[in-house]
Amino acid sequence: MTTLLILSEQAPSRYWQELQKEKDEAKDAGAGEGNKEPTTEEAEESNTPKQKKRKFKEKRDQNQDKKCISGKSDPFPGKARIPEDRLQKFKRKEKIKKPPHQHYKLRTMIARSEEASEMAQKQAARFDLLLPEEAGFLEGDEGEDTCLVSQEDIANAVDITSGAKHFHLKLSQFGPYRIDYSKTGRHLLIGGRKGHVACIDWQSKHLMCEINVMESVNDIKWLHSESMYAVAQKKWLYVYDSNGIELHCIRKFNDVLRMQFLPYHFLLATASSTSFLQYLDVSVGKEVVAINTKTGRLDVMCQNPQNAIIHLGHPNGTVTLWSPNQKEALVKMLCHQGAVRSLAVEKNGTYMVTSGMDKKLKVYDIRAFKPLKSYFLPAGASCLSLSQRGLLSAATGDIVQVYRDVWSTPVTKPYMAHRVRGTVWGLHFCPFEDVLGVGHQDGFTSMLVPGAGEPNFDALDANPFRSAKQRQEWEVKALLEKIQPELISLDPTELGHVDRATFEQKHEDRVKALGFDPLAKVKFIPKFKKKGRSSAGHVEKRKKQVAHEDQRVSDPEQEI
Template sequence: MLWKRAVHEYIYFLQKMKRYYEEGDEEKKPPEQAPVEDQEPAEEVTKAIEMTPPPSNLSHRNKPKNQLISGAKDPFPGSASVTKELLSKYERPGKVKLVRNMCAQRFKSLEEKVQTAVGLTARHEVLLPEEDGYLEADEGQDTWTITQQDIAEAVDITSGSKHFNLVLPQFGPYSINYAGNGRSLLLGGRRGHVAAIDWQSKNLNCEMNVMETVNDVRWLHTQSMYAVAQLRWLHIYDSNGVELHCIKKFNDVLRMEFLRYHFLLATCSSTGFLQYLDVSVGKEVVATNVKAGRLGVMCQNPYNAVIHLGHSNGTVSLWSPSMKEPLVKMLCHRGAVRSLSVDKTGMYMASSGLDKKLTIFDIRTFRPLHSARLPLGAGTLCHSQKGLLAAGTGDVVQVYKDTRIAAPKTPYLCLSAKAPIHGLQFCPFEDVLGIGHGGGFTSMIVPGAGEANFDAMECNPYESRKQQREWEVKALLEKIPAELITLDPTKLGEVDTATLEQKQREQKERLGLDPNEKERFNPRRRLKGKSSSANLLKRKKKVGHERQRVSMSVQERKAKQQEIKEGQASPGPKSTLDRFKK
């Protein structure tokens, strides 16, 4: 929050400075130039903010700038230039060429504003304080030969302390989950051990045994609540380990994903149901029968909040709560899918199957990019914020770099956990990979894994209690409805071009009846023999004819209009004898 504000202030300051000099200029210019300046100050500003190309920059510099009374010069005239690459990073896609028409002016001014905004955003890059980097080995050395101990010794004490082991051999393999800002860690042992830890200070916030199998654990939107998928039902506990809810609608849950912008907890169960729980109101949003047997593999696409499910027949299906059928179904492996992970950009999906292959898919085109064979195959996969891919193969964790470019040949780092690996997750905003395994938990240092520059407005690892509260309120206000989850989020910005007919059909489907349908005429029963069947039929026919007539008249009117349009207006009133005309 602070840095962002600082950025704003800085930018504002820059702008102010610029204005100051510019105004001085204008005042001192000879009068014949003044009107020109008057006309296009706005344009000039925008131009300056749009990546001023070198020539225009030069022209800026050539202007006589020392026109102040004081004779002071602006040491850096004009606005600083922004490189094209930087600008293109923030470019808003979908720009349309300007067309001369009614809305051209509005169009133009808006486009200018957008470009200005892009320029300003690009300028912010300068103020991102942190740089990211990776381990680089000496010549003839490989990065994977560097052990955790080496790294921990080489880095500073605080970072070094991020490599640690929790020896918890009793309660079986651990599934883990880091909170959204990476501060708290949740451990769920298969044999019922649940613990919430502030892993950096190693403070134990709560610990308990739920005396039931724990399938998965997941933090909800704050660090004060978490969901535990237990043997039968889904339970929600608070940070002190007090059970808040037992949700019996969600039974036999195997895996969970929390969609933080939608406040949805997506669960998949051994009964084959994909369910969504709105945690802000505590209601089930939708329950879908996937019809693909036991659902034990699940991950979310952080870009569009689509849920990916892996099935035993080697297919991966993509789901959104608004559709009862999968959005996409793709065959990824010959054997069953064991694990899935989608990277932060939502472009690449890594999947591993029983065929021991690790395949990277481009999920914009749904094409496999490359594939690698791992010994024993990867049981768990996880992408880091910077795109590293961790794979848990048996009891060894291997971290791969640049998997989107080429198939991995050698790992970037690897570590043997000495027990079968069960849960993997990169800690957000930290160069740390959490490994939950049969013997407890291991925190592994993976240089270059985490995002170095965090957006404090979005997710603040250092937030205070008060900030946390405020964030919660804001996030709730900005909650995105579940229906907006689509494969392509940009679709929402498009005009719905469906025909009226289609819309009516949809309405009919949605409501279960057609609101536009006219009810059939049911002749009233009359007394005194007026309701004989013949009479009824006659009355029905009458109404039928009436309707026909109305529709006919509409048609006739249309035909007439057509005629008039074509210029064959009728010369006068028709007479009955016209028909004999030739």
């Protein structure tokens, strides 16, 4: 009984007490050894690279075992397998052919670059499974045609937030209107032919600014952010801020009809009625180049988002491709028998859609510069626009038609159709939204087009929900990463190739840099000797004696 009583009076042990007890015992054991220091040989052995590498490997293996949820008996060890189709979706480029062994530094750099690219490809494929949104399309009942579904029916069927994206602005006094959405898809810019210009946060219906420039407006375009925009007025090009304050009047850019902004180069490309294609660097406010195309009035223009090449349509039915690096067209294609009315290029830069006065709608493969499909429209298409998901919108008079898969399968009927109150003057799909903006004679109409926008956005590139501070930080980073105009080319993958200059090219560059040819052999002139030793026979004999030797440079200052 006494023993039981003594045991019950002891306090129960806790885990921290046990740990403290173990530490105390270890400390006493260390003190008992008399603080014995390791010998010099033992210290050197523990600090050798092999020992350090072995310790690091053991520690890494222990951490990997701790991260394993199922332990060593995991039936599926290692990382999950990535489907091949997912990897192909995020494939960046083909592997570069490795240079010879003597270029070992270059081989190491290429190997590291390919390893980083492969890791990024695998990570993007894994994270693609975590994306929260998926794109959908409008599907009718059995026997129902989707092009007969009205916008009111779609707005009533969807949720309140999506239904509010369908609206109409009645502005019949200053029309027709050109329109443009910002890169984030959050802000809308409209410009009336008779001088009315307005900036709108179209989702919250907040009016940012509204002005009248008191002269005709030919085109409008957002610049790198929603804080600045350009207006092509009757005579000159003007730049305004989001409050409607005039920042610049650029008189070098006169009679501008159409504009395109290259966001990664900070270049504003303009096409004028005087046949000039001009580039303005908005980061420094200087003209980069002015090209006289010599093709007449330029009122049809679009850009290739993949390589920043400008496409121009001409009255003779041709489409030309331009770069700021050359004064001549890179490519000239005969697309229509009549004048070209509108152009549009897919975001991947693979397909181009054109419409002309011959009432035909043609789809071209830009990689081969060959037509894929050709469709006949009874009235022809005056405006074209391509969405992020590949939907094509075409305006014929006051009717807007939307088509699906125009380059993969033959199209017999439109996907959607809508009639507006006046002749259409501008079409533009909103980025990251299932919305099509239509500028016409009676104002502006926002259409709901299911499956048009990309459901997942890259917040580091274009974030619709960014704050003012995030926009400022993004602007600084974008300016630091600005691509120079000299790098614009038809094939952007050429920039990743190794420039293997030939020996002749290197030698020519060296001769130009030095001013003389260091490898040229100086003609040997024998020294004149007396007493008959400079006769013709003696001279030729001395020349033969030194013919096999390398000639030195006569001037010591020219030696390398």
